[in-house]
Amino acid sequence: MLETLRALIEHTTMFELDDRVEFSFKPSQIRALENFEISRLYPLKLRWEGELQDDWSEFSKIPDDANCKAIINKHDILESEVTADVEEHVQKLLFLSEDFYFNWLHKATSEIFSKDSCLNKFSSTVIWLGFGNIQVQGKRLSIISMDRQPLSIFKNNDNITIPSSADIKAQTHFVGQTETICEPLNYRLPSHVKACALTQPFYNAYEKLLCVALSKEFLGSDDIVISGIKRLNMRLVDNNHSCDLSRIKTLESVVSWVYQERTQVRLLLVMDRVSLDLVDNTFLIPSIHTHLANALEQAKDKYEFVIKDRKEAHAKELSEFQKDIKSATDSYSKSSNDLVSGLFKDALSAIFFLAIMLFSRLIGKEELLDSKNVHWLFKILACYLVVSPLIRIYFERQSLILALSDLSHWKDTTRNHISHKDINELINSRTSPYKCLYRKAMLLVIFSSIILSIFAWNVPSILNHDSASEAQSELQVTPTSAPSLLFPPNNINSLNDASQLKSTDLKTN
Numbered sequence: 001m002l003e004t005l006r007a008l009i010e011h012t013t014m015f016e017l018d019d020r021v022e023f024s025f026k027p028s029q030i031r032a033l034e035n036f037e038i039s040r041l042y043p044l045k046l047r048w049e050g051e052l053q054d055d056w057s058e059f060s061k062i063p064d065d066a067n068c069k070a071i072i073n074k075h076d077i078l079e080s081e082v083t084a085d086v087e088e089h090v091q092k093l094l095f096l097s098e099d100f101y102f103n104w105l106h107k108a109t110s111e112i113f114s115k116d117s118c119l120n121k122f123s124s125t126v127i128w129l130g131f132g133n134i135q136v137q138g139k140r141l142s143i144i145s146m147d148r149q150p151l152s153i154f155k156n157n158d159n160i161t162i163p164s165s166a167d168i169k170a171q172t173h174f175v176g177q178t179e180t181i182c183e184p185l186n187y188r189l190p191s192h193v194k195a196c197a198l199t200q201p202f203y204n205a206y207e208k209l210l211c212v213a214l215s216k217e218f219l220g221s222d223d224i225v226i227s228g229i230k231r232l233n234m235r236l237v238d239n240n241h242s243c244d245l246s247r248i249k250t251l252e253s254v255v256s257w258v259y260q261e262r263t264q265v266r267l268l269l270v271m272d273r274v275s276l277d278l279v280d281n282t283f284l285i286p287s288i289h290t291h292l293a294n295a296l297e298q299a300k301d302k303y304e305f306v307i308k309d310r311k312e313a314h315a316k317e318l319s320e321f322q323k324d325i326k327s328a329t330d331s332y333s334k335s336s337n338d339l340v341s342g343l344f345k346d347a348l349s350a351i352f353f354l355a356i357m358l359f360s361r362l363i364g365k366e367e368l369l370d371s372k373n374v375h376w377l378f379k380i381l382a383c384y385l386v387v388s389p390l391i392r393i394y395f396e397r398q399s400l401i402l403a404l405s406d407l408s409h410w411k412d413t414t415r416n417h418i419s420h421k422d423i424n425e426l427i428n429s430r431t432s433p434y435k436c437l438y439r440k441a442m443l444l445v446i447f448s449s450i451i452l453s454i455f456a457w458n459v460p461s462i463l464n465h466d467s468a469s470e471a472q473s474e475l476q477v478t479p480t481s482a483p484s485l486l487f488p489p490n491n492i493n494s495l496n497d498a499s500q501l502k503s504t505d506l507k508t509n
Contacts, residue, residue: 001080002146004040005096005130007033008070016100020073028064043080044070078128083149090153091122096130101198109201112187112209115179119186126153129198136199138189143199155190160252162188163259168213171263175219182218184209184255191245191252203243208236210248210255211284214271224284228268228275237285247289254296265306269299321423325430331403332434335396336441342392343445346385350456382457389449393442400438404431 005021008014011033012025023044030036038056046053047069048062062068074094086092095101104118111117119125124140135148137155144150165183174180187206195203212218216227226232258266273295278287 001040001043001077002130005072005077007036009096009130012070014097016095016097019075020071021077021096023070025068025070026065027059027062027068030059031064041070043076044072046070081146082128084151084153086126086153087124089123091118091125092128093118093125094128094130098131101129105201109187109205112205113180113182115181117181120181120183124154125186132198134196134198136189136193140185141187141189141202143189143202158190161256161260162210162252163213163255167259167263171267172212172215173217175217180218182209182212184213191248195243195245200242203245203248204237204241207243207248207251207285210251211236211288213255214258214267214274214288215284216271226271226275226278226284228271228273230275230278230280232275232278232280234278234280234282234284236283238283241283241286244286244289247286247292250292250296251289254292257296257300266299266303269302269306270295273298321426322430325427328400328403329431329434331400332431332438335400336434336438338396339389339392339438339441339445342389343448346388346449347452350381350385350452354459378456378459382453385449385453385456389445393445 008023008025011029012023015022015024030038030041038059041056041059046056046059048058049067075092078092078094082092095104108118112120114120119141125142127141127143129143129145132145133147134143134145135150136143137150137153139154139156142153142155144153162184164185165181168182169180172182174182184206187202187209189199189202189206191203193199208221212224214226215224216231217225219225221236224234224236226234254270258270260266274288274291277291278284
């Protein structure tokens with residue numbers, strides 16, 4: 001198919017779009033080609049006088065001066081010609097015309113900070129060219145001519161670690177540009193190959209992205225801030241600048257070393273040296289290349305000593321911060337103890353009132369239990385047992401929230417050597433057990449208070465029920481003396497006298 005397309009490009013008028021290629025011709029142009037069979041055009045769709053034909057079977061009947069078009073999708077071309085395995089998530093682009101490719105290349109490399117840029121929409125991109133003889137393969141970007149058929153599409157032959165957009169935006173402030181992206185790997189090509197007109201714009205874009213990774217603030221290509229010992233406002237790149245691949249290696253080494261660990265410290269060490277030699281309101285590129293090698297060497301020499309000093313400062317700051325956390329955890333412990341002790345006090349008050357009621361029964365003042373004032377007293381006690389713990393819990397929770405908010409405020413104000421992430425992990429790990437203990441104490445107090453309240457509300461009814469049960473039991477005991485009523489008291493006395501006389505007679509005899 002590739003030879004057929006090249007023949008059409010040579011003898012017809014080609015119009016290339018993003019997704020398809022159209023060839024405008026007259027049938028006489030195709031018929032004049034030597035050793036060219038019409039069957040080679042079957043993969044293309046034929047349009048005659050604006051109407052799409054089912055196939056090429058009627059092509060011989062079309063007049064020589066008719067206006068025709070042959071249309072083919074780029075996806076069909078890649079499916080037919082590319083033999084290497086390409087994953088589905090990889091963006092596959094095809095260009096048959098150099099003019100169309102350079103127009104697309106200019107737009108793609110001028111929108112390197114936009115999320116909507118063609119190369120930033122996908123994690124990997126392979127560009128197939130229907131012209132030239134080129135094979136440049138990077139980690140995420142490859143440019144390959146259709147005549148080449150490599151076994152693998154991407155290659156990663158070096159150990160250079162290039163930061164992601166998230167890492168860069170954590171150090172560089174993109175002022176007023178929330179939708180920007182800075183992803184150098186999307187434009188990175190290997191630096192060991194010779195640059196040409198087909199690849200040079202990618203190297204230029206890659207160089208810009210790496211230099212932005214070393215800046216403090218990015219306000220656009222015409223305004224960038226470099227912060228070191230001096231703070232400089234500079235323009236990013238000279239319009240006539242063309243990237244030198246030998247300098248790209250040094251720039252890559254600096255960026256890789258800076259973002260390897262402790263990015264903020266390393267970036268400051270490098271830019272302290274660079275900022276001394278740069279001039280305000282000039283172009284950052286290519287001026288920075290002159291000073292990068294010396295700045296990197298000097299930064300590496302100072303790094304060990306700086307880290308040692310920072311470790312001591314870090315340990316001191318961590319010790320002070322742990323004291324603040326200890327104060328917050330002590331507040332939770334004290335609140336938990338206050339809740340539990342308040343629960344026992346409420347339980348003792350309920351027992352005290354209950355003892356008074358039982359004492360009234362012991363001294364025979366049972367009518368006191370039927371008093372409405374006593375009933376209201378126990379209802380008020382029941383309400384108190386519910387409301388009092390809730391009020392205590394509310395104000396103690398507010399106090400604890402304020403204590404944690406103060407801790408969060410001071411952590412953002414005073415920290416210099418501890419990262420925000422480490423501080424949050426330290427606070428959560430130390431306060432979580434105390435928060436759990438406080439929640440358990442709170443639930444215990446709430447449920448116990450509800451049970452005590454229900455009990456206090458029903459105490460008068462329970463005591464009255466007990467009094468009624470005792471009275472009923474006494475009434476059930478009195479009928480057991482009824483058999484004595486069968487013998488009147490006089491008859492009983494007569495029987496006693498008769499028995500005594502009979503016993504006297506027996507003694508006389």
